[in-house]
Amino acid sequence: MGRTNAGKSTLVNRLVGEKVSIVSPVEQTTRNTVRGIVSDPRGQLVLLDTPGLHKAVGTLGKLLNRMARRSAAGTDITCVVFDAAQEPQLEDIGWMQRIAKEKPEKVVFVLNKADRAPFFETMYREAWDAAKAESKSEVKGEQRNVENSAVRLETPTSPVWVKCIATTEGGAKAVMDALFDFAEEGEPLFDDDIVTDYPRKLAIADTIREKYLAKMHQEVPHEMGILVKKIRESNSPVWEVDVEVLVNRVSQKPIVIGKGAETVKYVRKCAERELSDVFGVKVALEIWVRVEPNWMKNERLLAEMGYLGELV
Ligand SMILES: Nc1nc2c(ncn2[C@@H]2O[C@H](COP(=O)(O)OP(=O)(O)OP(=O)(O)O)[C@@H](O)[C@H]2O)c(=O)[nH]1
Ligand SMILES: [Mg+2]
Known part of the structure; x- marks a missing residue:
């Protein structure tokens, strides 16, 4: 978990070795919990990529934070991922405070974007010290056993701090090692050739959203909902996929379509190429843009996009 844009999805993809979760330079890219499965000679890790915490605006924002x-x-x-190329922000401190309070046993703090300068490692460590101190004084106020809680707040092995460059090959090795060090023995939960159990319809919708996020550097993609209505794979070597793009306002429709349908054509082409690669069959997308005011408050639509049911 971690703040939006910290590089959580990039890290999950790096650890899995394949793209299971979409990535973009804009905030609030991930909207669902996506499971990535790592099968290694050491064992199997099941990673949960979550939507980044952010200041919630509207129903969808609140749902994502809850998720x-x-x-x-x-x-x-x-495992908390920090964008250590930036100073700690409210959401980072929020995670630290929560961890200091709830004291989960095994914690990995990932200082990501270690390829960037300046790199604010010291500030993150200081923020953690402050979060611990605050939690201790709260405990004191409640007259609990300070000694015990101090011991549990930080053991010699937790939290583990690791630097990471999720964008480069080998840049997340230390994270992988830290996770395997903490992992306990058990039966594998998935076959070792499975990298994700994320539903296909949601994966297709995410890929289309990722292409929109890359193409449109505006607010519009955050107000877009993508619904994969149908995948037709009958008797043909091509999957024909019906997709609806929902926008909030009439004025957004021409932006999503583009001049001479340029934007929608570009997105379709990029998404078709990537999806054909992923699924190993030709994928043909039929994209319809529909104005659906307040789709973000419509429970049926939110459920269809997977934003109501946690996969965990
Ligand atoms: N320079 C640098 N950029 C990185 C690194 N890791 C991720 N990024 C970039 O950071 C941006 C955000 O990455 P994401 O993986 O989408 O971030 P996220 O934490 O999943 O964001 P949300 O899904 O919005 O919560 C992308 O442009 C990545 O390419 C890194 O180690 N170094
Ligand atoms: Mg993400």
Whole structure:
């Protein structure tokens, strides 16, 4: 978990060795919890990529924050990704405070973007010290056993701090080692040739959204919802996929389509190429843009996009 744009999805893809989660330079890229599965001679790791925490605006924002928080519960290892090329921000400190308070046993703090300068490692460590101190004084206020809680707050092995460059081959090796060090023995949960169990319809919708995020550096993509209505694979070597792009306002429709349908054609071409690669069959997308005011508040549509049901 971690703040939006910290590089969580990039890291998950790097660890898995294949793209299982979409990535973009803009905030709020990931909208669902995506599982990435690492099968290594050392064993199997099941990674949960979550939507980045952010200041919630509207129903969807709140849902995404809730999903991020819930995914954190019930995991064996808590891995927080920080964009250490930037100073710690409210959301980073929020995760630290939560960890200081809830004291999960195994924590990995990833200082990502170590290829960048300046790199704010010291500030993150200081922020953690402050979060611990704050939590201790709260405990004192509640008159609990300070000694015990101090011991559990930081053991010699947790949190582990690792530097990472998620964008480069080998740049996340230390993260992988830290995760395997913490992992406990158990039966593998997935076959070793599976890299994700993310539903196909959602994966296709995400790929289309990623192409829009890359093409449109405006607010519009955040107000877009992508629905994969149907995948027709009957008797043909081509998958024909019906897609609806939902926008909030009438004025957004021409932007999503583009002049002479340029934008939608570009997105379709890039997405078709990538999806054909991923699925090993030719994929043909039929994209319809529909104005659906307040789709972000429509539970049926949100459920269809997977934003209501946690996969965890
Ligand atoms: N320079 C540099 N850039 C990185 C690194 N890791 C990720 N990025 C870039 O950071 C941006 C955000 O990456 P994502 O993986 O989409 O971030 P995220 O944390 O999943 O973001 P949300 O899904 O919005 O929560 C992308 O442009 C990545 O290419 C890194 O180690 N170094
Ligand atoms: Mg992401």
